[in-house]
Amino acid sequence: MTADLTAAPEADTPPRSRGRARWIAVAVVVVAVAVAAVLLRVVGTGGSSRPPTLQNQLADRVAAMFEQATPTDHHRHGHHTVGESKVLCAAKTLGFEPTSATTVAEVRVFYGYHFCAVIEPGRPWDYAQKLSGPLSVELTEPPVVKVAEGGLGFPDRVRAIIPAPYQEAALQELLDEDQMRDLRKRFDAEAAKA
Template sequence: MHEPVDPIPAEPARVAAPARRARIATLVALVLVPVAGAALIVAGHQARRHELEGRLAVLVTGLLEGATADEHRGHGHDFGHDRPRGAGYEVGRVVCAVDPFGVEPAGAATVADVEWVYAHHMCAITGPGAGWARSVRASGPIAVRLGDPPVVRVPEPGAGYPERVRRLIPERHHAAAFGGFGDEDAIETARRRFAVATGR
């Protein structure tokens, strides 16, 4: 003889499903809120870093473009300032692009905190008949100490150049130092400023 079996109640299952979904939603929220918060912190840090690099680029560009002929020679830039004027040769204006890739101390958050700026630079000199593509240029990684007076250090070109770059730039920035310009807009802006200066 078979005993009657009570049917499985359906109501608790219907109640359990929404409760399970609510628990899952709570767990997802507990995971996503910190992740979203961390993403906002990272985005804010990157925005501040980008703003600092922009200010440093303007500052270093001004230092390079405002340097005297002797200072440029000291930087290792041969822009022909020592050549005689006349006979169709005129010393022009220096136009630079600067792309910072590091600072010292590492945690510097404002320009006032920065002691050293490490950057890629490209400087060109205007002159008669020379457009941007044919201008005399100097480029590569540099180190600039902000202070009074500021100090610009450029590794000497020629044999042994990579090792001189490594001695000048802290090790944590070596990959960036040998990576070239990361901000192509800086070069394009310098090219347009060069064109305005030369009327070309």
């Protein structure tokens, strides 16, 4: 018996184009969900767009610590003129102890660089008080913060709180462009509310 290939397909058999259309629809949905997830991570959540490495987690913890500090804490950290104003900060990790640590909980001392901007009504970013510099933080409760204040003898103060492997970077380190852009964006949003 031979089959007639010119005959119309049976009514029970769905056309191939419907199967292909379903797969295309599934692919579009998967791609849309992936794009939405990336956008929420980078833009929509307001969180850090940096990967969650140990260095970035430590830097975020130190920045949050500065942002939540009381005026008395800021004074002890060398931020003598903060007062009651809101402070937004970012930090960069230069190193930590022990160097073998693989989690934030294992780190006892953070060595890095911080940059904070003080929000005051009527003061845009370009004129805002900014505080920055190398620091070490003993991650105890409460944390012990040592900031190398600027001025005459600054390199010696940096060497006193930052170990030799990180001193050169501490003397020239600034935040990277992404961190500065994120901090400025947060500052502008908060300043608009003030």
